[in-house]
Amino acid sequence: MSFLPEELWQRILEIGIESRGLSCQDLCCVSISCRRLHRLSSEDLLWNRLLSADYPQTHPSSSTSSKSLYKLRFERDNEWRIAARRRAVLRKERRIAAHRRAVLRKESQIVEHSRKLREIQTLVAQETATATQTAQDLSNLLRARQAFVPLNVWQPEVVRIMQNQMVEQSAVAAECRIHALEMELNLCKQQIEGLELFYKDEKRRLDTAKEELTSMKYHPMEQHKTISQRDSKHVKRKKMKIGNS
Numbered sequence: 420m421s422f423l424p425e426e427l428w429q430r431i432l433e434i435g436i437e438s439r440g441l442s443c444q445d446l447c448c449v450s451i452s453c454r455r456l457h458r459l460s461s462e463d464l465l466w467n468r469l470l471s472a473d474y475p476q477t478h479p480s481s482s483t484s485s486k487s488l489y490k491l492r493f494e495r496d497n498e499w500r501i502a503a504r505r506r507a508v509l510r511k512e513r514r515i516a517a518h519r520r521a522v523l524r525k526e527s528q529i530v531e532h533s534r535k536l537r538e539i540q541t542l543v544a545q546e547t548a549t550a551t552q553t554a555q556d557l558s559n560l561l562r563a564r565q566a567f568v569p570l571n572v573w574q575p576e577v578v579r580i581m582q583n584q585m586v587e588q589s590a591v592a593a594e595c596r597i598h599a600l601e602m603e604l605n606l607c608k609q610q611i612e613g614l615e616l617f618y619k620d621e622k623r624r625l626d627t628a629k630e631e632l633t634s635m636k637y638h639p640m641e642q643h644k645t646i647s648q649r650d651s652k653h654v655k656r657k658k659m660k661i662g663n664s
Contacts, residue, residue, distance in 0.1 A: 429459055436468050443469060443493060461486065518635070525632045532625035539618045543611060550607035557600040 432449070435441035441449075446469065450460040459465075466485035474492050 425455065425459060428456065429462065429465075432459060432462075432465055433468065436465060436472065439472070443473070443489065522632065522635055525628055525635065529625060529628045529632065532621055532628060535621050536618065536625065539614055539621065543614045543618070546607050546610045546614065550604060550611065553600055553604045553607060557597065557604060560597055560600065 432441065432446070435445070446460050446465065450457045463485050466489050470485050470489045470492075473489070
């Protein structure tokens with residue numbers, strides 16, 4: 420290396436900068452190899468070309484060297500890159516936190532739907548038990564009313580008269596009780612039908628929430644969107660491609 424002239428080394432450095440083979444880091448590494456290369460790599464002409472290549476809009480002044488100006492721009496850009504990296508990390512952390520909150524909200528919705536389903540099942544069981552008991556009471560009352568019908572067989576006149584009186588006295592109360600039991604039985608059936616419809620609706624909501632939770636856990640960093648929004652976005656992209664073509 421000592422036998423080569425300085426003009427040749429300077430030309431090698433210039434060709435490296437012109438061909439983008441040498442960066443500012445490479446030039447700094449070359450400068451600490453020996454005194455000659457340290458002196459040659461500190462030439463203002465090299466740093467001026469490097470400044471023009473990396474920062475075309477920056478023009479060196481007479482009072483500031485190209486190396487100092489390049490160092491200033493590099494440090495400024497490095498600070499900007501560090502700040503941009505920090506902002507990206509903060510955005511990522513915020514997205515992760517928002518995703519966790521969304522997952523927790525979805526899990527709480529699933530717990531709430533499950534609780535409502537258990538309540539509906541309990542109410543259905545209660546209404547079913549009430550309807551069964553009402554139907555049993557109604558059947559017993561109908562049998563009792565039929566038993567009070569006087570039989571057309573030989574009986575003493577006194578017994579037949581007493582039996583007719585008992586039937587006449589209990590007929591009104593029995594008819595009212597039968598009507599009330601029939602209304603109660605119909606009401607229980609309507610309640611059970613309404614609860615079954617409510618159960619199906621709540622079960623559908625629970626299944627939908629579970630599918631959304633599975634999708635959110637499968638794509639943790641993807642912003643959760645509904646199917647309609649994804650379809651509309653796909654249609655917009657397709658329209659844009661057609662327009663560009």
